[in-house]
Amino acid sequence: MQPQDWTKLVEQTFKIPSLNGQSNQPDPWMLMIDQLWEANPYSKLLPLDPAEIMHSMQQLWTSMFSDPSRVWANYTDYLQQYNQLMVATMLKMWGQPTGPAVEPEKGDKRFNSPDWQQNIAYDALKQTYLLGATTLLKSAGSLKGLDDKQKRRITFYLRQFLDSISPTNFFFTNPQVIHETIKSGGKNLVDGLNNLLRDVKTGQIKMTDTDAFKPGVNLAITPGQVIHRSRLVEIIQYKPTTEKVYSIPVLFLPPWINKYYCLDMQPENSLIKFLVDKGFTVFVISWKNPDAQMEDIGLEGYLEMGPLTAIKVIKEITGTDKINTVGYCIGGTLLSMTVPYLNAIGDDTVNCTTFFVTLQDFEEVGDTSVYIDEQYVTFIEGQMMARGYLDSKEMASMFNVLRANDLIWSNVINNYMLGKEPPAFDLLYWNADGTRMARTAHSFYLHNTYLENNLVKPGKIILKGVPIDLGKITQDVYAVGTQQDHIVPWKSAWRITKLAGGKKRFIVGSSGHIAGIINTPSKMRGYWTNEASAETAEDWFNKAQPQQGSWWFDWAEWLKARAGEQVSPPPMGSKTNPPICAAPGTYVLER
Incomplete structure (x- = not known):
């Protein structure tokens, strides 16, 4: 045969x-x-x-x-x-x-x-x-x-x-569970059953102590003020901690599929506090958790009410004509559209730009490609049509499967077999504090990135009548990929060095999509740098040099060289954009 x-x-x-x-x-x-x-x-x-x-x-x-x-x-x-x-x-x-x-x-x-x-x-x-x-x-x-x-x-x-x-x-093949059962006289199994019933009721595995944290209490506590609010965003300005600050402020665009305080966790691992203490004036966009009544907001709405409005507000408050921008993940993808948009209309406000674990070229997206295909997009579009939004649990489940042993099975063993409560871990608390996605914007995003990869095709995406061309990013670029990232493979994050037109600096941090970015100085995870240009990501890494410590210091030095002179801090808000409430604001608290 x-x-x-x-x-x-x-x-x-x-x-x-x-x-x-x-x-x-x-x-x-x-x-x-x-x-x-x-x-x-x-x-x-x-x-x-x-x-x-x-x-x-x-x-x-x-x-x-x-x-x-x-x-x-x-x-x-x-x-x-x-x-x-x-x-x-x-x-x-x-x-x-x-x-x-x-x-x-x-x-x-x-x-x-x-x-x-x-x-x-x-x-x-x-x-x-x-x-x-x-x-x-x-x-x-x-x-x-x-x-x-x-x-x-x-x-x-x-x-x-x-x-x-x-x-x-499994119970009989896990020695740790057997020891715990003998030690507790079977109490772990009773407690595990109660934990299972609790989680079945909520429809979600409890991954961390959800009572241990609260934004504004022990997370997202860097002092600041909400100085602008719209139906989609709150813009936060952070209070300076130095007598002098750099004249060019920094604007963060976090992902709108998560809450911004990943950048401002506890004081010891807050990237925002790190920058403020280095003398930078920092602003951040806090996205609203959209409901069904916001389903009509498209990507142009995110562009207009997000970075474009933030830039106007920051310029009005600080009196500056330059801003350094930072985009994280999907926020970085939006920034990849914002910068060439501004350059195309003759607005040179963006001085330099930074991309944290950001995709521009969606040709290789790692294991997420298993999920995001025509059939999947059709399925979730049907869900969004019925609800007006995509529930955050849908995306969270997909991302958790990418690291099943760490995020699923370890919790099954801990919660249901050992009968223990999960430990308090701030990043996992943030991970479980998801946001919904507005139907129109999310549908546009999926079709033009994962399905059609239009962002790397000059002029294929048109926003507010302006064709988007990544080659028009002529500003200096700092980009970060992370070695173990299951969502944005570092080799794909490296692609910005071939797509943008300005001077580029790319580094690879250790760990994954979140822990690799929240690379606090105390963790000493290390990173890789390569000053020479390379034709491929593999060539870049083969010639890269390992560095000790956190890449935050490397990035801060890069920013300082592009942050202008030392001046007196700007006021907190202005007559046009007065302080509304203290940070972290109200949108970040919405469930």
């Missing part, structure tokens, strides 16, 4: 989409799996898609049968490593320790408990699981007959499955 005959036979047997992309009729087994999962109370908490997982497993199975020689090679490698594992286990039993046959990936914290290394049985179980998982992922990565997007999708859902069946996620 030829390989193509094997493929056809398996496709017909399991009734799955063929490798050439053509679909067979809906599989009743898939429908049944979906229905059974929806009936499971865990389905309200765990953003898993069992039908997609099963579909990916079937595609993997089909592809393997299409190339029996490769299946045999992978199986032979697996047997060889498994035999090494068994020999090592026997030697340990005889008192002759040996090195592990397979180890967890860097950053995998699931097996940190001493039992996973010291107990021979648990060590063998851990390595058997890791060996099987590694073999399957390797097989998925070498599939033939599929394009890169299809391979990514299969690998993504396969990893979801493998993460879910980790021995750490």
Whole structure:
């Protein structure tokens, strides 16, 4: 039988989409799996898609049968490593320790408990699981007959499955849970059940102590005033802490899919406070949490009521004709449109601009591409049409799956198996304090970025009658990517260095999308710099030099060189834009 005959036979047997992309009729087994999962109370908490997982497993199975020689090679490698594992286990039993046959990936914290290394049985179980998982992922990565997007999708859902069946996620195969059960006399299981019922009721896994923080009390407490309010934004001006300040102020555009106080957490990890204490005059946009009555606000509304209005207000209060702008994530994408818009209409207010983990080129968006396709956008547009907005839980669930072991399964173990309350962690509190997305703006954004990648096509996006061309960004640019970012891959963040026209400085911070930006001086995470130009992101990193400490200091020095002279601080507000209320304002408190 030829390989193509094997493929056809398996496709017909399991009734799955063929490798050439053509679909067979809906599989009743898939429908049944979906229905059974929806009936499971865990389905309200765990953003898993069992039908997609099963579909990916079937595609993997089909592809393997299409190339029996490769299946045999992978199986032979697996047997060889498994035999090494068994020999090592026997030697340990005889008192002759040996090195592990397979180890967890860097950053995998699931097996940190001493039992996973010291107990021979648990060590063998851990390595058997890791060996099987590694073999399957390797097989998925070498599939033939599929394009890169299809391979990514299969690998993504396969990893979801493998993460879910980790021995750490089950009572009898998690030594930490067994110890806790014996120690507490089973109280952990009773408490875990109560925690599960609580979370099912709210429809969300509790990831941090939600009673430990409150914006304006112990988060977002850098002194400042709201000096402008519209139906979409509050603009906050921060009180200076130095006798002299730099004459050119700084404007932050945070993402409107989150609340701004990620930039102003507690005093020791507040980027805004860090800048204020360095002598910068800082303004930030605090986006309103939109409801159904705001569904008509499009991206032009975000542009007009957000950065364009903020620039006018700041110029009126400070008397300056220059402003340094900073955009974070999707706020940076909006800033990528704002700067060329202003340059095109002859407004040279923006002096220099900074992008934190920002996408301009959406060609490679990492694992989020698994979700954001035509089918997904059609689905959420239907939800937004019904509600007038997209609920923040939808986006939060998607992002949590990208780091399932850290954000989902670790909490399942802690909350429901160990029966413990999650610890107080400010970044996780902020992460759970999401915002909704206005229908018109979010639909425009998804179509023109993730689906069509129009921002890198000069003149394809037109805002307020002005064609947007990233090549018209002639100001100096400072851009930050983060090494472990699952939302904005650092190689994609680097692309601004090839798209913008001005002088560029790019750095890569350690950690991920949030922790890599809130890189406080006390954390000492380090970062990479490269003063030379590079044709590709890989070339840039190969020649980059590791640096100690926080990149905040590097950025502050870059800003100082572009921040003008030292002058007396401007007033807090003005007659035209008087202080309305103290920071953090009212919009950030809306649920």
